[in-house]
Amino acid sequence: MTAINEWNEKQLVENRLIHQLQEMGYVHLHGPSLDSERATSRDVILTDRLIQAIQRFNPWITDNNLNKIVRSITHIEATSLMEANEKFHAILTSYTSIQQDIGKGKKGQTVKLIDFDHPENNEFLVVDQFTITGGDQSIRPDLILFVNGLPLVVIECKSPMISIDEQIGKAVKQMQRYQQSYEQLFYYNQILIATSNDRAKAGTIGAQLRHFGEWKDPYPLTIPQVSAHATPQDILAAGMLTPANLLDLIQNFIVFEPEGGRTVKKLARYQQFRAVHKAVDRILQANHSRERGGVVWHTQGSGKSLTMLYLAVKLRRIQQLENPTIIIVTDRKDLDNQITSTFRRCGFPNPQQAESVQDLRMLLSQKYGTTIMTLVQKFQTSKTEDQFPELSTSENIIVMVDESHRSQYKGLAMNMRTALPNACYLGFTGTPIDKEDKSTTRTFGPYIDKYTIEQSVDDGATVPIFYEARLSNLHIEGETLDQLFDRKFREYDEETRDRIQKKYANEEAIIASPKRIEQVVLDIIEHYERYIQPNGFKAQIVAVSRDAAITYKEKLDELSDFESAVIYSSNHDDDDRKKRYAISKDQEKNLIERFKKPMGEDKLSFLIVCDKLLTGFDAPIEQVMYLDKPLREHNLLQAIARTNRTYEGKTYGLIVDYFGVSSFLEKALSIFAKQDIQGALMPIESELPRLQSRHRAAMRYFDYIRQDDLESCIKVLEPEDVRSEFDYAFKQFAKSMDMVMPHPMAQPYVNNLGFLGKVRQAAKSRYRVEELDISDCGEKVKQLIIDHIRASQVVTIHEPVDILSNQFDKHLSQFQGEAKASEMEHALRHEIRVKMHENPVFYSSLKERLEKLIEARKHRQMDIFEMIEQIHNLVNDTREVNNQGENYGFTREQYPFFQLLEQQITDEDDTEALQELTHMVTDVIQEYAVVEWTKKDDVQREMRQQIKRKLRVSKCPKDKLESLAIQLVDLASTHYKK
Secondary structure, eight states: OOHHHHHHIIIIIIHHHHHHHHHHTOEEEEGGGGGGGOSSTTOOSOHHHHHHHHHHHOTTOOHHHHHHHHHHHHSOOOSSHHHHHHHHHHHHHHOEEEEEEOSSSEEEEEEOSSOSSOGGGSOEEEEESOOEEETTEEEOOSEEEEETTEEEEEEEEOOTTSOHHHHHHHHHHHHHHHHHHOTHHHHSOOEEEEEOSSOEEEEOTTOOGGGOBOOOOOTTSOHHHHOTTOOHHHHHHHHHOSHHHHHHHHHHSEEEEEETTEEEEEEOOHHHHHHHHHHHHHHHHOSSGGGSOEEEEEOTTSOHHHHHHHHHHHHHHOGGGTSOEEEEEESSHHHHHHHHHHHHHTTOSOEEEOOSHHHHHHHHTSOTTOEEEEEGGGSOOOTTOSSOOOOOOOSOEEEEEETTTSSOSSHHHHHHHHHSTTOEEEEEESSOOBOSSOBHHHHHOSEEEEEOHHHHHHHTSSOOEEEEEOOGGGOOOTHHHHHHHHHHTTTSOHHHHHHHHHHHOOHHHHHTOHHHHHHHHHHHHHHIIIIIGGGTOEEEEEOSSHHHHHHHHHHHHHHOOOEEEEEOOOOTTOOHHHHHTOOOHHHHHHHHHHHHSOTTTOOEEEEEESSTTSSSOOOTTEEEEEEOSOOOHHHHHHHHGGGOOOOTTOOOEEEEESSOOHHHHHHHHHTSOGGGSTTSSEEGGGGHHHHHHHHHHHHGGGTTSOTTOHHHHHHHTOSHHHHHHHHHHHHHHHHHHHHHTTSGGGGGGHHHHHHHHHHHHHHHHHHTOGGGOGGGSOHHHHHHHHHHHHHHTOTTOSOOOOTTSTTHHHHHTTOOHHHHHHHHHHHHHHHHHHHTTTOHHHHHHHHHHHHHHHHHHHTTSSOHHHHHHHHHHHHHHHHHHHHHHHHTTOOTTTHHHHHHHHHHOTTOOOHHHHHHHHHHHHHHHHHHOOTTGGGOHHHHHHHHHHHHHHHHTTTOOHHHHHHHHHHHHHHHHHHSOO
């Protein structure tokens, strides 16, 4: 990073955030001032501050038990970072228990580490320059937030002057490296924040960049209350890091959920946090018990199930509610199982799933504090009952209804309200209804919170959905069907035509015609091969009936090698054809799990359905839905949302319409306010204006350069800031191209995409920048670029050649003049960057010499040929550094230690004495370098002590003793790691 960028990072980002946190009540301390509070620089907990907090919140605790508690926190036993983090979160939020004699025998006592109920009773620190050693290196996160001595938040700041695309990405990658090199800091971490002031995102340990999210609402504050000129960083800090909100997030809005054989830590997004708090406020502040209800309208795929879970956790902890009964109601078995599973997987205490009508009644008759999951269908009367019985008149019952747009306007819903007349009813939906006879808000109450489709896409919580009508000649809809029939049977009289039409030419029969389905399947195969398969995504086919679904399966098997499965509900009276494809619940579950796996793990590419898996089905790998069935209103909106889940490399979902549902869609959307459903489904042509502007943004860098002059194009990208800006522009252009290729509207931009990809790849080779690799492009884009490079036969596009390789000189022979000097310069810069930790003395000196040469050339103090010769000398010095060590009798590993000692002990001019000291130091290191010693505090501590003893007998200045010992052990972790 340049000095200017470092200044901007510190002044515009880090210091701004520190000042804001101070205004919130944090105390700012510099990391070095806390060194006296740590036994070693490996320690990440400020133990004395933790002890003081425990004693303050638990005044009864004995010294012995205090020591036990502190040790259980500082020595967490776990097989992985995630396991340790989950254990600590449980200790922190659910408290830990310890046996203590209270005068009448021993009793389990709950120990608080944090006072969640009174945030002001805790100590909040914001600390910069907090150095932690261990693993392979020392790390120094920009900011760490400590609460009662516990490092709960790590913040990485980046300069706002670097590329927009790089700001957050670099910060996240840095924190990922920290997690790998020094896990223990992250045992205790609750939130990770990456910020550049004008961009700021939060995530959790183990999260990839795409999982980090912005915090766009500082609720309960408004943005103007934060600042008249609030930046995204200001808003995130106000929304997440105020003492009250931070503790609330940690206690109520973090869950650990097993997914695909691993545990994922999930932190609420801003809309979930806001909706939960608004719902709680509605419940607690309503003037009348019947005014407590309302609707949470969050678009499909944005995490409604987790919002319900967070709300349940929060309600359980509110003392005013006195441990309410919580009932989660759905209307479909798969949804009931899904949400029950979500609650159980996330560790919610004892949710009970009603197995039958009688079981539900028994559960509802229990005392307060139960959590009940049920289908609305279980609120049905028995044969002997005229009406459903009243089961409880308590007001301390909270009913959350998932997908509340369905089944809440008929008899079963009335029965539920009869059974629980004074309960609070909260509706959660992605598609509310507002009709004369059906209205979500009239049933549940006013909206509590809205999170629209457009907001969800902007936040990256979901991807946009594009719409494409295909084979319009096969569309079967309304007047088209009548016209088709009239043409085919024009010779019959009207009465006969009516009779034939009712029996044989109904809509379903024509849609399910094998000949028609064969045409559709051929189109699906071609479309899937060209658009979807190259990027590794999967597809769903929606048929009009079970017979049609089977026909789709048979035609797909006949005409392609794609693996598919048909899933539908079977009946006892099914014919043999339907029975052949009937599957059990376990088989269905297995197929769904297979479908969700990456293509490289499982080749199941298509699921064919007619009614199942159109709602409540989450398979993020699904990118396209081939729709050949008339769906209307919320059913249509629910179905198309199957494609909007986020997945690595997925930038959009796609609905391919073979039926002609566009008019139905207009009707479905007409019941909503325009701003609420903006962007629900867009024709693929709508991407064209953005494609055009992104194309221009990427091409402008080379406006005045011939495209066949590759060297000049590479030269344009030499400055780091220009390279970063171009990279962002290229990625945006490539993303739009990936969305539309191979649609004909992409054709005018294909050659330019290939040209830009070639330049980007060449710049990656020249400047040794891994981020410029085309591997981060979609497969369609990547293949186009590779083909373009081959066609243009550009020999300079290659993987970078190692400067120490005997091929490097041969590689240089293809360059001349400035190009040759540039290739050598950047190869040397790469070598310095990669090897600096191996020999900091030599490579720091080499870096200074290179910078002086560059500066001299800039001021025309040498010509290009002299420049090349001088850089070549530096390259030779790099190759000879190991041989120099041999001249002193050192191994390759020992020589860097000699150079470090020679630099630091400036009073020692006796080379033989320094040689002897080097051997003594490296002997100590080898003696203590047991297996995995870099992860063992006690071994490193003893190694440092022994090294300091050797240094004391030399002429090492006292003020350098401690720091030099640390540097030598750090160097040892590179050269003597086992």
